[in-house]
Amino acid sequence: MTTTPADLPPTSEARTPAPATAPPALDDRLPARPGRGVRVLTACFGLTLVALILIANLGLGPRVLTLVKRIPGEDYTAHFLLMGFLALLLNLCLSMRVTRVFGRSVLLGSAITMVLVVAEECSQAFVPSRTFDLRDLACDFAGIVLIGRLASPLLSLTTIASAKPASPRRAIPTR
DSSP, rough: OOTTTTTTTTOHHHHSSOOOOOOOOGGGGGOOOOOHHHHHHHHHHHHHHHHHHHHHHOOOHHHHHHGGGTTTTTTHHHHHHHHHHHHHHHHHHTOOOOOEEEEEEEEEHHHHHHHHHHHHHHHHGGGOOOOOOHHHHHHHHHHHHHHHHHHHHHHHHHHHSSSOOOOOOOOOOOO
């Protein structure tokens, strides 16, 4: 009976563990997970958007949303700001996680917001009190891209602010 190298027990060289690698540099580490306050704010903002969509779907928008009429550009400015801030908050909650969409790197929070926006805008075609509008969608996407990217510098600031300061040296008593 012949033995092949695959039949032999592993040698001691094969059993040696791989050398330890150096810890990643500070810049290579993922940003810290945002605090509970950001997650609560995101949830509250999302619920507010759901309430606004329900108000509009019920045809109560003109009576309830009179504040929007005072904003220059009215509806389009509201779409830009609301969806942009939703993307910003989701990007903060997801610590600027990136995904690939059609071969391009996209912030995951922004991608989620885009999917939700397209679904909501398309659903308006089936609601009698609403109308599908490509300009609304364009303003949504502009807000998502422009305001959603602000999460990166904000997350950097919160990471720096939450870093533990160096421990002070113990004072040596003098006699």
